[in-house]
Amino acid sequence: MQSGFRSCLWSHRFALSALLWIGTVPAGAWAQAPTLATPSVRAGTSVVTTGNPLFRDRFTADPAPLVVGDRLYLYVGHDEAQRDEMFNMREWLVYSTSDMKTWTDHGPIMRATDFKWAKGDAWASQAIAKNGRFWFYAAVEHDDTHPGKAIAVAVADSPTGPFVDAKGAALITNEMTPKGTHSWEDIDPTVFTDDDGTTWIAWGNRNCYIAKLTADMVGIDGPITEITPPHFEEGPWLHKRGALYYLTYASLDRAKDRDEKVSYATAPSLQGPWTYRGELTGSGKYSFTIHPGIVQFKGNWYLFLHNAALAVGDQAGAIGRRAVTVEYLQYNPDGSMKPVVQTQAGVSVPPPRQALP
Ligand code: FUB
Numbered sequence: 001m002q003s004g005f006r007s008c009l010w011s012h013r014f015a016l017s018a019l020l021w022i023g024t025v026p027a028g029a030w031a032q033a034p035t036l037a038t039p040s041v042r043a044g045t046s047v048v049t050t051g052n053p054l055f056r057d058r059f060t061a062d063p064a065p066l067v068v069g070d071r072l073y074l075y076v077g078h079d080e081a082q083r084d085e086m087f088n089m090r091e092w093l094v095y096s097t098s099d100m101k102t103w104t105d106h107g108p109i110m111r112a113t114d115f116k117w118a119k120g121d122a123w124a125s126q127a128i129a130k131n132g133r134f135w136f137y138a139a140v141e142h143d144d145t146h147p148g149k150a151i152a153v154a155v156a157d158s159p160t161g162p163f164v165d166a167k168g169a170a171l172i173t174n175e176m177t178p179k180g181t182h183s184w185e186d187i188d189p190t191v192f193t194d195d196d197g198t199t200w201i202a203w204g205n206r207n208c209y210i211a212k213l214t215a216d217m218v219g220i221d222g223p224i225t226e227i228t229p230p231h232f233e234e235g236p237w238l239h240k241r242g243a244l245y246y247l248t249y250a251s252l253d254r255a256k257d258r259d260e261k262v263s264y265a266t267a268p269s270l271q272g273p274w275t276y277r278g279e280l281t282g283s284g285k286y287s288f289t290i291h292p293g294i295v296q297f298k299g300n301w302y303l304f305l306h307n308a309a310l311a312v313g314d315q316a317g318a319i320g321r322r323a324v325t326v327e328y329l330q331y332n333p334d335g336s337m338k339p340v341v342q343t344q345a346g347v348s349v350p351p352p353r354q355a356l357p
Helices: 013-024
Strands: 045-048 059-068 071-079 089-097 102-111 118-120 125-130 133-142 149-156 190-193 199-203 209-212 232-241 244-251 261-267 275-281 293-297 300-307 323-329
Touching: 059 125, 059 293, 059 300, 071 102, 071 125, 071 293, 102 133, 125 190, 190 232, 199 232, 232 293, 275 300
Parallel strands: 059 323
Antiparallel strands: 045 102, 059 071, 071 089, 089 102, 118 133, 125 133, 133 149, 190 199, 199 209, 232 244, 244 261, 261 275, 293 300, 300 323
């Protein structure tokens, strides 16, 4: 694996807010507060979407799509921040659809504290199918034995769970990536199975790393390699189209931007070399974060994101009250992705016509 791009300096207000937050509230403190878990009576209900945001009765973030047969499953974090809380995320939810219009709400699939070694913080996740099972990788706050964010792995026999801790310990802890000096460096896992059957995990905040997973999916096989692309902030997503590999991510050009955008790099193999291809989107409305999740489903490619444009009752959107959106994703003949704008219509209208080659 080629060593990657330059890493970025940490100077944004998000960092400051995070440091202030972590400095005033013990990490994971909200995980011990009385639970506000979504009542399971919701599970199984269907909603017909009429554009963006997709789900309007609660706040959702960090979308991660997975296609299984003729259904698309969408894993999201449940944003429950109150007032000016930064993040309050205790559980992950999953929705599914067969037509990108009618979505079934399967309810919560797991809580961060179901990992007995974790304090809380159900941050970004991605699920992948392998060996007849469903493997769910997610960022959580580790307990004091390995302080900082860590990456967990859970497993289930169905894409809707129930998921259980597959390892009984973190897959990746903060000490395993000593370059980063902040405690939330090891977040936002993306998992991808290559053509030779090996599965890889990439993750990171400010620094982006990649490693091969062991065949049993619960270990790291070989070195952890840094592949940090320009302006990398967090939220990497690996996918492949034709012969080209894509590393799409939440980016922050601190010289000019206040909020994250989505940028991407491409490579002829997971081993690189990665070529920066520029920005794919602008920022999410009212949101510091944006989080890409990409999938091909029934002939179209989709880019899932989030913004903070939704209000639920008297709760306005905020850094910790986000809403998941989806847009069509289209490619140019050279493999570059066409710029994507977050719209209200989303995929409730037909995709833009592609010019013939
Ligand atoms: O949702 C918590 C964190 O915010 C995620 O892990 C990041 O990608 C950002 O969306």
